[in-house]
Amino acid sequence: MRAYIKSVFSFRKISHPLLSYFAFWTDNSGFDKSSEIRAMAVINNSKIGKYTRINSNCKLVHTEVGNFSAIGKGAILGFGRHPLNYVSTHSIFYKKNKMRNDWMTPIEFETNLPIKIGNDVWVGRDAKIMDGVTVGDGAVVAAGSIVTKNVPPYAIVGGIPAKLIKKRFPEDVITRLLDLEWWNLPDEIITKNKAFFNEPELTIHTINKYFPD
Ligand SMILES: CC(C)(COP(=O)(O)OP(=O)(O)OC[C@H]1O[C@@H](n2cnc3c(N)ncnc32)[C@H](O)[C@@H]1OP(=O)(O)O)[C@@H](O)C(=O)NCCC(=O)NCCS
Numbered sequence: 001m002r003a004y005i006k007s008v009f010s011f012r013k014i015s016h017p018l019l020s021y022f023a024f025w026t027d028n029s030g031f032d033k034s035s036e037i038r039a040m041a042v043i044n045n046s047k048i049g050k051y052t053r054i055n056s057n058c059k060l061v062h063t064e065v066g067n068f069s070a071i072g073k074g075a076i077l078g079f080g081r082h083p084l085n086y087v088s089t090h091s092i093f094y095k096k097n098k099m100r101n102d103w104m105t106p107i108e109f110e111t112n113l114p115i116k117i118g119n120d121v122w123v124g125r126d127a128k129i130m131d132g133v134t135v136g137d138g139a140v141v142a143a144g145s146i147v148t149k150n151v152p153p154y155a156i157v158g159g160i161p162a163k164l165i166k167k168r169f170p171e172d173v174i175t176r177l178l179d180l181e182w183w184n185l186p187d188e189i190i191t192k193n194k195a196f197f198n199e200p201e202l203t204i205h206t207i208n209k210y211f212p213d
Pocket of ligand 1: 070073124125141142143144145157158159165
């Protein structure tokens with residue numbers, strides 16, 4: 001809580017024009033100067049890549065997000081876990097708490113598993129991603145989905161639990177894009193090839209036009 005309050009008065013909010021004054025983060029979180037963090041977003045122990053947008057009311061816990069990704073309003077990434085194999089799931093028996101601590105014995109248990117969101121990922125509004133999930137580069141998570149399993153690169157998934165709807169591109173194009181990793185290119189190269197990002201039909205031929213094999 002103290003870390004969140006500290007973030008409210010952070011100097012970063014003045015020096016980073018894309019950080020909302022009403023965004024909160026913990027000290028062990030990091031983001032690029034080009035990352036946009038909107039109002040009431042809560043970033044806990046997470047890293048946000050360049051040109052990635054975290055929309056308002058999102059909550060990210062123990063999550064790493066790559067470059068050029070967009071996380072829709074109200075998305076929750078990381079819920080936290082309770083152990084399932086003890087007689088009770090209640091944290092009163094294993095974690096310091098405000099109720100009573102004389103029953104508490106610490107146990108070896110990861111409350112949060114890391115979540116990894118790739119580059120150029122679009123997570124739709126109010127989507128939820130469970131602990132430990134990896135979402136591949138170029139993937140899309142449909143609005144309102146609950147993602148319980150890893151999502152392959154360039155897959156569009158949706159529903160509860162989220163299932164594959166389709167792939168964004170044919171496999172040869174996906175392989176080429178994953179090899180190209182355009183999201184890691186320096187800004188000057190992106191500027192020089194900006195027309196590439198407005199090509200309506202993406203084929204191997206169009207990719208090769210800008211980035212010869
Ligand atoms: C996932 C998405 C990109 C798919 O777009 P699309 O390909 O144009 O979608 P379509 O309408 O052709 O639907 C394709 C299939 O996905 C299903 N689908 C679409 N949205 C879905 C959702 N949110 N949850 C579950 N299934 C969904 C459709 O029912 C359809 O299923 P079918 O093939 O069995 O008929 C879009 O539906 C979506 O959720 N976008 C996110 C919107 C958002 O959050 N905007 C906020 C701005 S940040």
